[in-house]
Amino acid sequence: MDVSSNVKTSYTRAPIISYPPLPKMPGWRPPFLTVFKEPLKRVCAIYGTVDAMANRTAAIERKTRETQIIAELNLDGSGKFDVECDIQFLKHMIETFSRYSNIDIKLRAVGDNDHHLIEDVGITLGKAFAQALGGQPIERMCTKTVVMDDALVLTSLDIVDRPYADIDCPDPLYHHFFRSFAMSAGITLHIMVIRGFDEHHIIEAGFKSMGLALKGAVVRRDSELSTKDKVKVN
């Protein structure tokens, strides 16, 4: 069985054959990853237990007295969506976000009012996003600017465990969505409206730019970007 060809062409989990188990602690990687990259990849494929081989998917069900939400994400998707919710504009925005981020999203969301529903969809998608990421090394940072008629909106984000949100948004409900998403996902998120006057365009450009920025930020790396985890080579 030629495992090495499997490694180079896809990230699907390799079949596990009868080797003793490796540790499965979150974020665990052998410390010599960057030094012996190619031989190690082969070992990873055989064991099928190292983070880099894992599917980046999540499914979450969140129920309160106010809202009932089911969300399924695949970070390595193709922007396929299947969204049902009571607010048509929110449905339109989640579908737009899916398409621009390339994240497959299945969502079912009902609630007692617009505020609760929009907020809780943001929280649920954020939690699902964080869960799907796991602890794998990724590009982390990305900045994207999107134009939509009068609206020019920039998103800059860092997928790091320092939740922070500074959001320009003309509608308090969607301001709440972006903030809730960032806090639940545990990311740093800035959305700036450079100019624009049509609220629909501004909000939609916000979802598009955040989608494109997340698409860039979740791209896999072989090693951590942070200098705190740099491998020393003598």
Ligand SMILES: [Mn+2]
């Ligand atoms: Mn609220």
